[in-house]
Amino acid sequence: MSGPTETGGAAFSATPPLEPLRAHRRVRFLTDEELDRLRDATLQVLEDVGVRFPDEASLRILGDHGAVVDRETRVVRFPRDLVLRALASAPRGFTMAARDPAFDLPIGDGATYFTTDGCGVATIDWETREERPSRKDDVATMARICDRLGSIGFMWPTVSAQDMGRTSQLHEIDAAYNNTVKHFQGMVMGRAEARYAVEMATVLAGSREALRARPMLSNLVCSIAPLAQDHAGLEAALVMAEAGLPVGFLSMPTLGTTAPATSAGALVVGDAEVISGIVLLQLAYPGTPVFHSIMKAWADPRTGAYVGYSIDSRARYAPVEMAHHWGLPSLAACFGTESPAAGTWQSAAEVAHDPLLAALAGPEIVTGLGLSRTYTLLYPEAILLDDDIYQRARHALLAEEVDEETLALDVIANVGPGGHFLAEDHTRRHMPTALRRGLTHELAGGRFRDPVEVARERAAWILANHHPAPLGAPEQSELTRILAAARAELG
Numbered sequence: 001m002s003g004p005t006e007t008g009g010a011a012f013s014a015t016p017p018l019e020p021l022r023a024h025r026r027v028r029f030l031t032d033e034e035l036d037r038l039r040d041a042t043l044q045v046l047e048d049v050g051v052r053f054p055d056e057a058s059l060r061i062l063g064d065h066g067a068v069v070d071r072e073t074r075v076v077r078f079p080r081d082l083v084l085r086a087l088a089s090a091p092r093g094f095t096m097a098a099r100d101p102a103f104d105l106p107i108g109d110g111a112t113y114f115t116t117d118g119c120g121v122a123t124i125d126w127e128t129r130e131e132r133p134s135r136k137d138d139v140a141t142m143a144r145i146c147d148r149l150g151s152i153g154f155m156w157p158t159v160s161a162q163d164m165g166r167t168s169q170l171h172e173i174d175a176a177y178n179n180t181v182k183h184f185q186g187m188v189m190g191r192a193e194a195r196y197a198v199e200m201a202t203v204l205a206g207s208r209e210a211l212r213a214r215p216m217l218s219n220l221v222c223s224i225a226p227l228a229q230d231h232a233g234l235e236a237a238l239v240m241a242e243a244g245l246p247v248g249f250l251s252m253p254t255l256g257t258t259a260p261a262t263s264a265g266a267l268v269v270g271d272a273e274v275i276s277g278i279v280l281l282q283l284a285y286p287g288t289p290v291f292h293s294i295m296k297a298w299a300d301p302r303t304g305a306y307v308g309y310s311i312d313s314r315a316r317y318a319p320v321e322m323a324h325h326w327g328l329p330s331l332a333a334c335f336g337t338e339s340p341a342a343g344t345w346q347s348a349a350e351v352a353h354d355p356l357l358a359a360l361a362g363p364e365i366v367t368g369l370g371l372s373r374t375y376t377l378l379y380p381e382a383i384l385l386d387d388d389i390y391q392r393a394r395h396a397l398l399a400e401e402v403d404e405e406t407l408a409l410d411v412i413a414n415v416g417p418g419g420h421f422l423a424e425d426h427t428r429r430h431m432p433t434a435l436r437r438g439l440t441h442e443l444a445g446g447r448f449r450d451p452v453e454v455a456r457e458r459a460a461w462i463l464a465n466h467h468p469a470p471l472g473a474p475e476q477s478e479l480t481r482i483l484a485a486a487r488a489e490l491g
Contacts, residue, residue, distance in 0.1 A: 113153025335368030355393030
């Protein structure tokens with residue numbers, strides 16, 4: 001991808017510091033009574049209805065610890081006290097470590113760290129502007145852009161490496177580790193794949209003990225609505241938990257098809273799926289770092305088509321408060337638009353309030369920047385446009401500084417009635433940071449420029465000029481060896 005340049009010559013460029021959201025006030029959207037009723041409903045579903053676990057290892061672990069296992073249907077029912085005992089060992093906070101320790105994420109420190117939207121399947125080509133299936137080099141390109149943006153706390157594969165077959169998830173890890181110094185979160189599925197992924201993360205950490213102390217890889221596992229777990233997902237989750245890596249369970253109930261057609265009912269189904277997975281890991285490996293996520297969607301009553309979580313703000317905050325009511329960290333859902341193209345009125349309107357709602361609810365991590373067409377299509381400029389919305393929210397959430405310097409009483413007295421402040425030293429000190437200008441304020445020839453054009457240019461500049469500190473040759477060689485071994489075994 002070509003584009004304008006500002007600097008050049010350096011072998012690599014420093015990654016700018018993180019700019020997480022920090023809300024100085026929190027808003028409670030659900031009452032304690034409502035949260036208690038939701039939790040009690042989840043416990044009732046787990047005890048009376050159960051969740052299907054398709055793999056033998058999970059059935060054995062759950063049965064050994066007192067869950068009621070139906071071997072014929074593979075449905076597991078969870079006594080209430082078993083659930084509460086298991087969750088008591090789940091940590092409220094932990095570290096998602098980065099290749100560069102300066103970008104470690106202390107989960108639970110009060111900040112909200114964002115990542116990209118994940119696992120899209122199509123890309124608008126960076127050169128031809130034609131749509132095509134996504135590839136490994138797209139993952140690498142997005143990792144480099146994410147490395148440059150302070151809004152991105154950690155990297156999630158924005159699109160999938162479809163050109164790499166069954167080992168695509170491992171190639172996504174390789175692309176990220178070679179193109180960002182930030183933490184990487186995968187969606188690795190399968191026991192063998194997860195073992196290779198842990199081995200790759202161990203290369204960066206130096207040893208299994210060092211990896212456990214500073215987990216440089218986390219994993220997200222999707223359940224299958226309604227009330228079922230995924231076989232390959234559970235295999236990977238247990239491998240990751242054994243290594244001490246953070247694992248999140250994500251449910252995606254759809255109102256009217258895979259969940260009741262009411263918001264509360266869908267939340268209960270999704271919550272039961274998530275909690276059942278977390279209970280499994282806490283019983284198998286107590287103290288495993290885990291996180292909770294529900295991203296509910298809707299079935300269009302006219303067509304049955306999938307309508308994503310951007311349609312209703314309750315999909316943003318309710319799952320966060322439910323996770324915290326359990327005492328668990330939350331992965332929230334933001335951004336993500338139904339718009340088929342980036343830079344449209346729809347693409348902005350559907351996500352404009354998301355970062356503010358997220359910060360006010362207080363999730364620890366949030367996914368969502370960078371994809372269009374219901375989280376499937378990547379435009380080169382989309383993540384820059386979403387970053388602009390993010391930065392507006394971050395600026396709005398900054399604490400109002402009220403002190404002697406900012407009150408400026410001596411300056412006001414010096415200027416007096418009818419004067420002006422342009423000549424004051426105080427103005428020169430503060431004017432550069434008094435106003436934040438975004439993509440919509442770029443000027444050319446006295447006219448405001450098209451924000452989409454500006455976003456494309458900024459993406460092009462990053463790719464031309466930003467080169468994160470590379471992995472050392474020994475680490476690159478080891479990752480290549482692991483990928484070759486995985487391909488030989490998995491095909």
